[in-house]
Amino acid sequence: MEFTIPTTIPLQAYLALAAVLFCTGVWGLINSRNAVRVLMSIELMLNAVNINLMAFSNYLDGQLIRGQVFAIFVITVAAAEAAVGLAILLSLYRNRETVDMERFNLLRW
């Protein structure tokens, strides 16, 4: 099979890009010590999902763009999540004087 440079952007390019973004987000979510960076990684993962939704909406569902409506709902939920998450983070910081994820281990057995 001969490799040719495509003249239009294929759907798979968007899916691969979203996969890279999602995996970066997962890695950051697991490995971050700073609680703010964990929230940023969650935002990266949500954006990856949104890219997938928008790509499918454009390539496979061009007339009823349901993917775009879903992406709007995802953006709404992400905004709510960021607000509540950062409020919880501030409350945690006030009680424990740290943002190190390794020290939020009160419930660990």
Added chain:
Amino acid sequence: MTISSITQLICFVALSATLVLGALGVVLLPNIVYSAFLLGGVFLSVAGLYLLLNASFVAAAQVLVYVGAVNVLILFAIMLVNKKENLAAIPGLGLRRLLSGAVCGGLFLLLIRVAFTTPWPLPGPEPVGEEATIRIGEHLFSDYLLPFELASVLLLMSMIGAIVLARRDVLSSDVITGEAVDQGLIEKERTPLLLENSPR
């Protein structure tokens, strides 16, 4: 989209390079302020990708909500909790990073395989292009009306929840005597609810 396909391709390559490098910077940079600003760059390049995908309304919403609200909120949180602290070394950190990297690489390979082996029904219907905003409005007020209203309730709930969680309980005057209270004293007297040497 009215621009030529070669221009679209160049824009896609530039935007995806910015996106991947920015995302790696968000995760890997040691200074969290740089991470937060790079996160804004990532959000902007995602908005550019939405423009390439004929979605001008969602691109505008992305810029307004993510860059304008979420990123600014994250920067505020960084300013509020910005204390230099030397993180205690934990054993097996390198091994943990390697293991999680392997897990994420496996997940990535799985996603790539799914994306390239699934027979997508391409080409789909012709995209609506510039009419997308009208279609979104029709969707939001007909078949997606209930989720739309639920989203408004969710936003109200999260707003109240964030205020309740992040509020500092400080009274401006003494309850009994009615005199003004020294604010600095209250700030100093706040005691951590969970002490560091509490039983685990």
